[in-house]
Amino acid sequence: MCGIAAIIAPPGIRSGPRETRAREQELLGMLESIRHRGDPECFAERRAGPRAALGTNRLAIVDRAKARQPQTDARQQVWLAYNGELYGFRDLRNELMACGHRFHTESDTEVVLNTYLEWGAEGLKRLNGMFALVLHDERDGSVLAARDHVGIKPLYYAEWNGTYYFASEQKALLKQPGLIRTVEPGTYIKNGVPHRYFRLDPRPLRQSDDEAVATYRQLFDDAVRHQVETDLPVAVTFSGGIDSAAVLHSARRHHPDVTAVTIGFEGSADVEVAERYCAEEGIPHIVSRLTTGELFDVIPRIAAGAEFFEAIDAMDTCVGYFAFRLVREHGFKLALCGEGSDEVMAGYDLFKEHPDPGDLMRYRVHNLHRTDLQRVDRSSMMHSVETRVPFMDRHLLEYAYRVPMSQKLRGGTDKWLLREAFRDRLPSYLVDRPKIRMPDGSGLKTTLVDHALQRDDYDRALGQPIGIDTPEGAFFLHQYLLAGYPMPRERHKRAGYDYSPNGYFEFIS
Structure with missing residues (x-):
């Protein structure tokens, strides 16, 4: 389990050494803001290339000694930054070995990489686990970012002038221009276009x-x-x-x-x-x-x-x-x-x-x-x-x-x-x-509600424009803004419970 970040420049952009170093330093700043998501000794495992910089703060769980990230294929053409755990992945690993893939670690990260090499984005349908990933394929210049079926692991992104920024938490993107968006559950984004690869079937079962x-x-x-x-x-x-x-x-x-x-x-x-x-x-x-x-x-x-x-x-x-x-x-x-x-x-x-x-x-x-x-x-x-x-x-x-x-x-x-x-x-x-x-x-x-009622250092009407109409709601919104996050966009309500048309909140940059 990890914190990941990536910066992907537009197609056709191939930076020189100075620009590549600058992008790597920017990546390090993003990873620093989510340092807590990994082990101290595994901070900022990274790779900065002519177009893409990917990095990971790795919390070493599976194959703790060898599963350094980002991982790549034998020709170093596909690079993967991965936050997650696959369950029962050894069966998928054996299937991939039967297809001719060789493995150099015991990690599930390498299984994800080879799943992509074998089946492309369609391989996401084979994964059972919690994950978020960013993958840069230098063979065709494509960028793929994906999230698990129900959104157990987080992934956010922003885009500015054709450059994409990805990170495990919003705080890593606050210094970037552009709107912070969520990669939706069961979704991958390829070259900026979202695709749903997983949907829950709503049809009721007939069973005793x-x-x-x-x-x-x-x-x-x-x-x-x-x-x-x-x-x-x-x-x-x-x-x-x-x-x-x-x-x-x-x-x-x-x-x-x-x-x-x-x-x-x-x-x-x-x-x-x-x-x-x-x-x-x-x-x-x-x-x-x-x-x-x-x-x-x-x-x-x-x-x-x-x-x-x-x-x-x-x-x-x-x-x-x-x-x-x-x-x-x-x-x-x-x-x-x-x-x-x-x-x-x-x-x-x-x-x-x-x-x-x-x-x-x-x-x-x-x-x-x-x-x-x-x-x-x-x-x-x-x-x-x-x-x-x-x-x-x-x-x-x-x-x-x-x-x-x-x-x-x-x-x-x-x-x-x-x-x-x-x-x-x-x-x-x-x-x-x-x-x-x-x-x-x-x-x-009601300890925290009472605490909010006793405080007088915030505007109790602060949240009304976005549908927050309680003192405790205004208090926590105040704390959220003090932490440096931008004011959320308008929030709607439906049938007595909170509702956002896209299932997430966008932010004003």
């Missing part, structure tokens, strides 16, 4: 309850098994809810060294339940209790690091920040979490109240890349921790997305299918525990 439970459980186990195929110890952020409990249980089935990590304020219901389960099962468990003082102190860093201005996402990130700090303090580079389950399995109360919960599910899933998945990425990478999200495994998501709503919401019970899949694996106090939103379960409650 028994078939659904068996299929879901098998796909979930496969997802977790692939995501813990590592020789590193694994942490699981554990809230005591059904989602993270399912991840923790399956991770322990497939990896010998798994530790649960839980945080909360004094009196937290999440901590109480998590401590009970870990004690009963003999699971190594790290617990930390937060204080309001340290929470308030970290708000400016959250605004800068997470790149959020929505209050709910910012508040959730504040708590996530401390969870992943705890993970890193105890020596873990790799963690798993339960994010994404509530969106695809209809886990929130608002699904029960919505006139069309299926429509809401589709909307929430397709916007995860700018809500929960962005929060997980930023709050974990601020501490150089790679966090994997089994519920977003491509094969599991493709299936769960098509599960009829009647097998997600039943008799007032949310996430019915997930609960039934783990009914014989987890105690009833976990399987049947109602959904408790993070502010309540962690003990955060």
Whole structure:
């Protein structure tokens, strides 16, 4: 897992040594702003050529000794900067070897490179994982940037006078002219033109309850098994809810060294339940209790690091920040979490109240890349921790997305299918525990809202032009602007929840 950046000059531009060095220095500045996304000893692995400069801050997980980036082919004609993890990639590696490709590392990065060499952009359809990449093909001068199927890993870009700038976080592009845009999930951009290579099938499945439970459980186990195929110890952020409990249980089935990590304020219901389960099962468990003082102190860093201005996402990130700090303090580079389950399995109360919960599910899933998945990425990478999200495994998501709503919401019970899949694996106090939103379960409650109300150093009407009409929303927007980000463009609302026509927010430069 890494932070990547790239600068690609227009076709026909071939710089001399002075221009190439200048472009390399510009690239180094971009990588410096996202230094936290990699190991210190792997900072700014890079290559600057006559037209393109690509670089990586590498967080070494797979083939830590040899998988230096950017990687290239034997003739040094195709260069790849890659941020991600492929799951079960050794099967694809064997297929590529049968096609005649030779490998010099054990890394998934080299598998991605050879997948492109064999199948071009069509090869993206073969990948299951979380990734963002930029590839420069000197054979035809083409540039390809791509993002995983649901947007687990981030990728942004700006264009000015034909030069493209790419980076893992927006902060690396703030000094560049032009509009900062998002590479959309399941999309690749080739020579400036976006193409969708992945779409979720919305057609409901026809299946019995028994078939659904068996299929879901098998796909979930496969997802977790692939995501813990590592020789590193694994942490699981554990809230005591059904989602993270399912991840923790399956991770322990497939990896010998798994530790649960839980945080909360004094009196937290999440901590109480998590401590009970870990004690009963003999699971190594790290617990930390937060204080309001340290929470308030970290708000400016959250605004800068997470790149959020929505209050709910910012508040959730504040708590996530401390969870992943705890993970890193105890020596873990790799963690798993339960994010994404509530969106695809209809886990929130608002699904029960919505006139069309299926429509809401589709909307929430397709916007995860700018809500929960962005929060997980930023709050974990601020501490150089790679966090994997089994519920977003491509094969599991493709299936769960098509599960009829009647097998997600039943008799007032949310996430019915997930609960039934783990009914014989987890105690009833976990399987049947109602959904408790993070502010309540962690003990955060209204602490940050009250803090915003007590502050008088910001304009409470600041966010009204873009549809933010609460004091806490204005407060976090104020913090976001103080961090150096430009004012977001107009935001729209639809059917009671936030909506952006393009699924992301553009910025005024």
